[in-house]
Amino acid sequence: MRDRLFASVFRPVLLAVVAAMMALLGGCGDDEPVIRVDLNRRDKLVAPQKQEAITYAYLPQYSHTVSFQRHRALLQYLRETTGLPLRQIFPDTFDEHIKMVERGEIDISYSNPFVYIKLAKAGATAFARILEPSGKPDFQGQIICRKDNPTIKSIEECRGKRWIAVDPRSAGGYLFPLGLFYDHGIYLKDFEEVEFAPGPGGKQEKVVLGVHAGAYDVGTIRKGTLDVVAEKVHLDDIRVLAETRSYPGWVYAARKGLDPAVVEAIAQAMFALNREGGQACIHASQILDSAGIRGIIPAVDADYDPVRELANKLGLD
Incomplete structure (x- = not known):
């Protein structure tokens, strides 16, 4: 019974496969030209080299x-x-x-x-x-604070305050202003705290935002930063307390x-x-x-x- 069922189901399939193979073999008659391939002659394929950036x-x-x-x-x-x-x-x-x-x-x-x-x-x-x-x-650094901060009207009044700077290696955002503080007899030990803007990138903006939010009393940035962040904060709230010499x-x-x-x-x-x-x-x-x-x-x-x-x-x- 099972053999008869196998034959009835699969025989048509086998016949179709055999017919297809015969048709393919029929295309390879004696009158077809023979193409010889010389395997001793080979071209070397070289992958294209990506130009280093x-x-x-x-x-x-x-x-x-x-x-x-x-x-x-x-x-x-x-x-x-x-x-x-x-x-x-x-x-x-x-x-x-x-x-x-x-x-x-x-x-x-x-x-x-x-x-x-x-x-x-x-x-x-x-x-x-x-x-x-x-x-x-050349360019300059700037010391900024909130305009409505009643305790800071001059550089000397930055003593004892919370300072946020851009980065220890920032020129306009830290080192130029640090030199200006030194010129006024204010040293790192004279601040309540000195912090640097956190996280990767965007540090100039973060200084302005930190001062604007009142998290810090003074901030130091490179001159021109306020123009860059004009769409993020109300610049009328920020005072430029002082500018450094040019470098x-x-x-x-x-x-x-x-x-x-x-x-x-x-x-x-x-x-x-x-x-x-x-x-x-x-x-x-x-x-x-x-x-x-x-x-x-x-x-x-x-x-x-x-x-x-x-x-x-x-x-x-």
Whole structure:
């Protein structure tokens, strides 16, 4: 019974398979040409090599989103102009940025001058510096407080208060103001507490928000930060208590060992961004405005000697 059931179900299937095979074999008649394959002649297939990216990093002064938005157009311009495969990466902290340059993981560093003098000790070389929106190649720090704080009307009244700064290696957001406090006879021990903005990136904004919320009495930021955070806080609530002297501005540095031809190509493309005249200059202005800078000019290591002098005064290594 089971054999008859097997035959009735599967015999049609077997016949169909046999018929298909016969049809295929029928196509291989004697009149078909024979194609001989010489297996001794072989072409070597080589997988395409992915071109290694040149990494570019903005010291995490602001959030990663702001860093990306500010430098996206500049990076695209540099790629198109130089033909180099530049890729922006995003360290979470100032210390991580420094270590990545030291390890050769960041090729082109865009950093503040205090971080640069640290990188220079590891062999990095300054090749360009920015012009601030003011048109000057230097910048300042600011000390801020709430406008309605009745206990702070002058720098001297910061003594005994709660201070929030950007980062121990922040120039405008900590070290420049620290030098100003020193000039007024106020030292770290004279504050009730000194805190640094928490978390990765966005530290300048966090200082302003901390002061605005009343969590801290005074904060220190780089000049220009208030414009960046204008949509997040009511700036009418903030008072700029004092500004520091000017110091050399943010700098582009190449890591130790980076091909000089690569550095030269990037530098020349940066210097070619010209705001004056013509349609190309309109494009240049858009790129620079997005980055929050006026222009890019040549730099050498000696430009940052005033920062080294301040570091010595503050007892920094």
